[in-house]
Amino acid sequence: MESLANLESFVRSAELGGFSAAARRLGLTPAAVSRNVAALEANLKLRLFHRSTRSLTLTEAGERFLISMRDHLEGLQGAIAEISNEHAEPGGVLKVSLPPGLGTGYILPMLPDFMKRYPQVQPEWMFENRQVDLIGEGYDAAIGGGFELASGVMARPLAPAHLVAVASPAYMQGRVPPVDPAGLAGLDGIVMKSINTGRIPLRQMRNAAGEEQPVDLTPRIVVNDPAAMRGAALLGLGVTLLSKPDALAYLDSGELIRLVPSWYVDIGPISIYYANRTLLPLKTRVFVDFVVEAFQRQRLAERFAGSIG
Known part of the structure; x- marks a missing residue:
């Protein structure tokens, strides 16, 4: 039976185009991801990637395996996450990108209630006027407008x-x-x-x-x-x-x-962006729900509407 770590290292490396990007997404070192993929190739007795100093591309066998494996991996991870989250307490570093004006004026004041409800979560909030690479840069979520939805990223509208x-x-x-x-x-x-x-x-x-x-x-x-x-x-x-x-x-x-x-x-809309829902850590899931509820409770969508003079 192949290990989940090896399979996930392969899928993320294929999706993100390299071991370093996959390592950032998985919280591992590039060397560890490379070892996991090499172990998977040895166990399957197949070469899954063409490797060079500048690029990492799938072989024909790798492309077929990725198509067969991707949905099954996410389903397995989702099942594990769901059963693990039933009695778990949200915790860990929550890295979020926010625009300075909206972030300091409206999202930051929500932080005391969020931290009181989820004391094991450690906010790491970056206030910046740019569109971040949510997965490649290791962000759990981002709030803003006009983001291009990359593969594996979802958006939940908050306000106009x-x-x-x-x-x-x-x-x-x-x-x-x-x-x-x-x-x-x-x-x-x-x-x-x-x-x-x-x-x-x-x-x-x-x-x-x-x-x-x-x-x-x-x-x-x-x-x-x-x-x-x-x-x-x-x-x-x-x-x-x-x-x-x-x-x-x-x-x-x-x-x-x-x-x-x-x-x-x-x-366009102001939205909260996060990785595919199936793979969402509990800390991110509760943050997304908390922000959506706060926008609704404070009627921010109505207050932010320029159509209301």
């Missing part, structure tokens, strides 16, 4: 991701508020250049009636961070497009005002 046009009362003093998105072009724009493309994204605004208009802010200030856009708007330097979560506290306090309030930009 809507951008709204805002400016400070001081900036708008003496200016006529625009009546539609086209009117925003006559104001000083605070815009963000994409880290990935080096370009300023083109945005399309819509309203509750389903009408759409392009929004063409005239760039007066260019930054690469949402917090900097908000800071410049608070200083009275112009108008900008902020996500509703980033703007909400300042709209409530009156430090910012919303322009063309019936219009918003829809950039």
